[in-house]
Amino acid sequence: xxxxxxxxxxxxxxxxxxxxxxxxxxxxxxxxxxxxxxxxxxxxxxxxxxxxxxxxxxxxxxxxxxxxxxxxxxxxxxxxxxxxxxxxxxxxxxxxxxxxxxxxxxxxxxxxxxxxxxxxxxxxxxxxxxxxxxxxxxxxxxxxxxxxxxxxxxxxxxxxxxxxxxxxxxxxxxxxxxxxxxxxxxxxxxxxxxxxxxxxxxxxxxxxxxxxxxxxxxxxxxxxxxxxxxxxxxxxxxxxxxxxxxxxxxxxxxxxxxxxxxxxxxxxxxxxxxxxxxxxxxxxxxxxxxxxxxxxxxxxxxxxxxxxxxxxxxxxxxxxxxxxxxxxxxxxxxxxxxxxxxxxxxxxxxxxxxxxxxxxxxxxxxxxxxxxxxxxxxxxxxxxxxxxxxxxxxxxxxxxxxxxxxxxxxxxxxxxxxxxxxxxxxxxxxxxxxxxxxxxxxxxxxxxxxxxxxxxxxxxxxxxxxxxxxxxxxxxxxxxxxxxxxxxxxxxxxxxxxxxxxxxxxxxxxxxxxxxxxxxxxxxxxxxxxxxxxxxxxxxxxxxxxxxxxxxxxxxxxxxxxxxxxxxxxxxxxxxxxxxx
Amino acid sequence: xxxxxxxxxxxxxxxxxxxxxxxxxxxxxxxxxxxxxxxxxxxxxxxxxxxxxxxxxxxxxxxxxxxxxxxxxxxxxxxxxxxxxxxxxxxxxxxxxxx
Numbered sequence: 308x309x310x311x312x313x314x315x316x317x318x319x320x321x322x323x324x325x326x327x328x329x330x331x332x333x334x335x336x337x338x339x340x341x342x343x344x345x346x347x348x349x350x351x352x353x354x355x356x357x358x359x360x361x362x363x364x365x366x367x368x369x370x371x372x373x374x375x376x377x378x379x380x381x382x383x384x385x386x387x388x389x390x391x392x393x394x395x396x397x398x399x400x401x402x403x404x405x406x407x408x409x410x411x412x413x414x415x416x417x418x419x420x421x422x423x424x425x426x427x428x429x430x431x432x433x434x435x436x437x438x439x440x441x442x443x444x445x446x447x448x449x450x451x452x453x454x455x456x457x458x459x460x461x462x463x464x465x466x467x468x469x470x471x472x473x474x475x476x477x478x479x480x481x482x483x484x485x486x487x488x489x490x491x492x493x494x495x496x497x498x499x500x501x502x503x504x505x506x507x508x509x510x511x512x513x514x515x516x517x518x519x520x521x522x523x524x525x526x527x528x529x530x531x532x533x534x535x536x537x538x539x540x541x542x543x544x545x546x547x548x549x550x551x552x553x554x555x556x557x558x559x560x561x562x563x564x565x566x567x568x569x570x571x572x573x574x575x576x577x578x579x580x581x582x583x584x585x586x587x588x589x590x591x592x593x594x595x596x597x598x599x600x601x602x603x604x605x606x607x608x609x610x611x612x613x614x615x616x617x618x619x620x621x622x623x624x625x626x627x628x629x630x631x632x633x634x635x636x637x638x639x640x641x642x643x644x645x646x647x648x649x650x651x652x653x654x655x656x657x658x659x660x661x662x663x664x665x666x667x668x669x670x671x672x673x674x675x676x677x678x679x680x681x682x683x684x685x686x687x688x689x690x691x692x693x694x695x696x697x698x699x700x701x702x703x704x705x706x707x708x709x710x711x712x713x714x715x716x717x718x719x720x721x722x723x724x725x726x727x728x729x730x731x732x733x734x735x736x737x738x739x740x741x742x743x744x745x746x747x748x749x750x751x752x753x754x755x756x757x758x759x760x761x762x763x764x765x766x767x768x769x770x771x772x773x774x775x776x777x778x779x780x781x782x783x784x785x786x787x788x789x790x791x792x793x794x795x796x797x798x799x800x801x802x803x804x805x806x807x808x809x810x811x812x813x814x815x816x817x818x819x820x821x822x823x824x825x826x827x828x829x830x831x832x833x834x835x836x837x838x839x840x841x842x843x844x845x846x847x848x849x850x851x852x853x854x855x856x857x858x859x860x861x862x863x864x865x866x867x868x869x870x871x872x873x874x875x876x877x878x879x880x881x882x883x884x885x886x887x888x
Numbered sequence: 889x890x891x892x893x894x895x896x897x898x899x900x901x902x903x904x905x906x907x908x909x910x911x912x913x914x915x916x917x918x919x920x921x922x923x924x925x926x927x928x929x930x931x932x933x934x935x936x937x938x939x940x941x942x943x944x945x946x947x948x949x950x951x952x953x954x955x956x957x958x959x960x961x962x963x964x965x966x967x968x969x970x971x972x973x974x975x976x977x978x979x980x981x982x983x984x985x986x987x
Contacts, residue, residue: 376952376955377948377949377951377952378952380945380948380949380952381945382942382945382946382949383938383942383945440942463949465949465950465952465953465956466952466953466956466958467956469956469957469958530956530957531957534956534957534958534961535957538958789975790975857975861975861978864980865980866980867975867980
């Protein structure tokens with residue numbers, strides 16, 4: 308029999324059990340209410356409490372040249388940020404910001420901006436972005452409440468202006484290779500979340516998604532060849548008082564761009580000037596003038612409309628076609644087909660070009676890749692302009708196009724066309740990133756497939772009988788690199804005055820060629836805009852070709868094709884295979 | 889109310905249970921402390937690694953700037969007084985030693 312005492316205990320235990328069970332049910336119900344029914348609200352509240360989800364910038368990949376030299380690199384450059392601290396007096400906040408001003412060299416306006424945001428209670432304010440690591444360490448050593456660092460990087464171009472038009476830059480958004488390969492270089496953003504530590508004096512950050520660093524890319528550029536090209540081009544542009552100039556050096560067999568220079572240029576570490584950013588090699592078009600005669604000659608020879616022994620009377624110095632008069636730069640005599648091109652006679656060229664149908668010249672020009680992008684891996688490449696034959700003026704477009712007018716090309720298109728003579732008639736796809744396609748039938752961005760521009764026989768004969776002679780005895784006799792054979796074509800085109808819409812006494816001078824003759828190693832184009840006085844392509848641009856070719860061939864240790872007189876023995880260097888394109 | 893007397897056996901069992909509980913708790917606290925310590929060490933190492941990687945990148949960049957062809961040419965010409973050899977002064981030797 309239970310005593311009263313025992314019954315009382317049992318009753319109390321029951322009451323307590325029920326109370327505890329009730330309390331547990333209440334707690335469980337509340338948890339269900341908060342976490343199940345109020346999930347979205349609770350999540351928002353947590354995120355709000357967490358204050359910020361901050362994007363972590365990944366390390367951007369490096370850009371290297373073909374020898375592994377760094378052309379662009381990202382260095383750590385943290386940003387200093389500040390958060391409001393609870394129960395902190397405005398005077399203390401102001402003193403803190405003034406201390407930061409002293410350490411980071413902030414302007415008065417920047418201080419006002421930070422203080423304004425703190426007064427408004429805004430969560431996160433950048434005090435200064437991309438500071439030196441030393442400055443960042445000094446600031447953090449002060450242990451100021453609410454002041455923190457956000458990891459970040461700064462893009463650095465150690466060679467400054469070298470290859471600026473290829474690399475582009477990151478100021479004001481990526482341009483150049485930085486833009487073209489942004490997807491590879493940039494990596495993937497990470498995320499970190501910041502929690503306010505109870506008490507409100509400090510924050511704790513936790514990485515919720517680590518950033519994925521970008522990948523490095525190796526360009527086909529060679530820093531030394533780029534330097535030589537830029538130096539010689541800049542000197543020539545200055546010497547001739549030209550408005551601008553561009554030069555490209557390419558490996559004829561692979562299409563690898565070894566150098567691409569534009570003058571005027573800019574420091575890639577800074578924002579380019581209003582006109583300096585334009586990549587004249589791929590984004591600017593011009594009427595090529597006589598360099599386009601390589602297409603006319605190939606079209607005529609491919610269809611056997613002219614023989615090498617045929618003579619043309621150029622003694623008048625002009626020819627009237629379709630109501631226009633086409634003149635030579637100096638009066639010639641009776642010239643053979645090769646001599647017409649060697650001396651760049653417009654009169655002679657028009658005579659054999661008139662044996663072609665419009666469609667035939669158009670087809671050959673298209674086969675050489677004109678009127679469409681080359682597919683070079685640089686942003687903003689333009690098509691140029693090659694109108695279809697039904698849009699040509701029936702009376703005089705053909706002779707005009709035959710001598711390089713009424714057609715607009717880019718320097719890279721012209722170089723690729725000339726390069727077809729160095730490869731036995733094949734077109735290459737110019738490219739800047741190692742490992743891209745070369746002579747293979749890889750389609751361009753337009754879906755076009757580079758292929759054969761002309762037969763191997765036509766290419767070989769025109770080089771042997773015509774374009775090598777242009778350099779030896781013709782309009783480009785100033786450009787033959789000592790000891791090496793070369794082939795090429797000069798061009799001097801009058802420019803159209805944008806106001807009067809007529810041809811003015813302003814010129815676009817150019818030279819495009821390759822060297823050596825046996826197993827060509829370099830294809831080079833030099834274009835100069837409005838050179839003064841010595842404005843012919845053979846005078847302004849051919850010497851630049853020679854200067855670049857001479858130094859680059861020596862740098863690449865290409866032995867001369869011809870013996871040179873005096874000799875001094877120098878040491879041979881091994882292990883330079885990678886430098887040889 | 890009858891007060892129950894503690895037996896020696898009961899006391900020993902209680903003491904053993906308490907010791908075991910304290911032991912488990914001590915081990916748990918030690919484990920947690922060590923984990924946190926290792927985490928902190930790991931974090932410090934990672935920060936150091938990142939700093940060193942940053943230093944390597946900075947050094948590479950400095951090397952690249954020092955090897956800038958323009959800078960080398962200026963030093964060669966202006967400070968060392970070097971000039972380009974004439975074309976005829978350069979002889980290309982084949983690997984086997986011939987010309």
